[in-house]
Amino acid sequence: MSEMRTVLVAGGTGFIGTHLCKFLRKNGYGIQIVSRMPSPMSISWNDLTSKGLPEKVHAVVNLSGQNVLDMKQRWTPGFKQNVYNSRINTNKALANAIMDADHKPKVFVTISGVGIYKPDIKREYNEYSDVEGYDFLSKMCLDWEKAARLEENACRQVNIRSGVVLERNGGMIQQLYTPFFFGLGGPVMPGSQYLPWIHMMDLCRLFLFCIENEKLNGTLNGVAPQIITNSDFSEAFAKAMRRPNFFPVPEMMLNIMLGRDRASMLTKGQKVFPKRVLDKGFTYKFPNIEDACKEIVAKPSN
Numbered sequence: 001m002s003e004m005r006t007v008l009v010a011g012g013t014g015f016i017g018t019h020l021c022k023f024l025r026k027n028g029y030g031i032q033i034v035s036r037m038p039s040p041m042s043i044s045w046n047d048l049t050s051k052g053l054p055e056k057v058h059a060v061v062n063l064s065g066q067n068v069l070d071m072k073q074r075w076t077p078g079f080k081q082n083v084y085n086s087r088i089n090t091n092k093a094l095a096n097a098i099m100d101a102d103h104k105p106k107v108f109v110t111i112s113g114v115g116i117y118k119p120d121i122k123r124e125y126n127e128y129s130d131v132e133g134y135d136f137l138s139k140m141c142l143d144w145e146k147a148a149r150l151e152e153n154a155c156r157q158v159n160i161r162s163g164v165v166l167e168r169n170g171g172m173i174q175q176l177y178t179p180f181f182f183g184l185g186g187p188v189m190p191g192s193q194y195l196p197w198i199h200m201m202d203l204c205r206l207f208l209f210c211i212e213n214e215k216l217n218g219t220l221n222g223v224a225p226q227i228i229t230n231s232d233f234s235e236a237f238a239k240a241m242r243r244p245n246f247f248p249v250p251e252m253m254l255n256i257m258l259g260r261d262r263a264s265m266l267t268k269g270q271k272v273f274p275k276r277v278l279d280k281g282f283t284y285k286f287p288n289i290e291d292a293c294k295e296i297v298a299k300p301s302n
C-alpha cells in the first residue's frame with residue numbers, strides 16, 4: 001500500500017482552510033496544520049521556525065491572515081500592521097522552512113487577492129497583466145506574493161489570486177445572509193463595480209489542481225470565468241433566497257464603518273479573468289453565479 005501524502009496547511013483552521021482540509025482528506029491526503037493555537041492536529045509557528053518543516057510533507061499551503069473585514073476591528077495603524085504581518089511573515093516563515101528542508105515538498109501553494117489589480121471600469125485583467133502598488137491593500141498583495149518566493153528549484157510554486165470566496169458559513173455570504181433573509185438585502189452602491197468571485201468548491205478544486213498538476217508554476221487568478229458586477233451578484237443571491245433586492249448599501253455608510261481603504265474592497269472592484277487557469281485545463285463546477293448562489297443557500301447553516 002502506498003504511503004498517505006501529507007499536506008501542511010497553515011491557516012487550516014480558517015474559513016477557506018477548514019473547507020480545503022476536509023476536501024483534501026476526502027481526496028486521500030493527510031493534513032497537518034500550522035496554527036497560533038496549540039492542538040494535537042497542529043504545529044505552532046515557533047515549532048516551524050525552530051524545528052523546520054515536518055518530515056515527509058508532500059505539499060505546503062498557506063491560508064493564514066488576519067481577517068481584513070472584521071467588523072469588530074477599527075482600521076487603525078496597529079490593526080493594519082497585523083493584517084500585513086500575518087500574511088507576509090507566515091509566507092516568509094514557510095518559504096524559509098522549505099528552502100532549509102533536506103527533503104523538499106513537491107509544491108508550495110499560496111493565496112493572495114485580486115486587490116493586487118487596480119479597480120478600473122474598462123480594463124480587464126488576467127494573470128499576465130502588469131501590477132503596481134496603488135494603495136495599502138495592493139502594496140500588501142505585492143509584498144505577500146514576494147514573501148513567498150523561493151530560491152530557484154527549491155520546489156514548484158503556485159500563487160492563487162483569489163476573488164471573494166462564496167460559501168454558506170463564512171466570508172461575505174455569512175455577512176449578507178441575515179439582512180437578505182429578513183428582506184433587507186441589496187447591492188453595495190454604486191452596484192456597477194465588478195465583483196470577482198469563486199465558489200468555495202472550485203477554489204478547493206483549484207488548490208488540488210495546483211498540488212497534483214506537476215507542470216504547474218506561477219500565478220493563477222482564483223476567480224470564476226463569469227465576470228459580474230455587485231448588482232448582478234445581489235440579484236442572483238436575492239433570487240436564490242427568494243427575497244427582495246431592494247435596499248442598496250450606501251458607499252458613505254461603508255466608508256464610515258470600515259474606513260475608506262477597507263470599504264473600497266466592497267465599493268470598488270476589478271474586472272478579472274482566469275485566463276491562465278483555463279489555459280491550463282482547469283474546469284469549473286460553478287462557472288455561473290446563479291447556480292453558485294442556488295447551491296449555497298440550499299445548504300443548512302452550521
Ligand SMILES: NC(=O)c1ccc[n+]([C@@H]2O[C@H](COP(=O)([O-])OP(=O)(O)OC[C@H]3O[C@@H](n4cnc5c(N)ncnc54)[C@H](OP(=O)(O)O)[C@@H]3O)[C@@H](O)[C@H]2O)c1
Nearest residue numbers: 011013014015016035036063064065066067086162164165
Ligand atoms: N475569504 C475570502 O473571500 C478571501 C478572498 C481572497 C483572499 N483570501 C485570503 O485567504 C486567506 C484565508 O482566508 P479566510 O477567509 O479563510 O481567513 P480567516 O478564516 O479569517 O483566517 C485564516 C486563518 O489565519 C490565521 N490567522 C488569523 N489572524 C492571524 C494572525 N494575526 N497571525 C497569523 N495567523 C493568523 C488563523 O489561524 P490560527 O488561528 O489557527 O492561527 C485563521 O484561521 C487570507 O489570507 C485571506 O486574505 C480570502
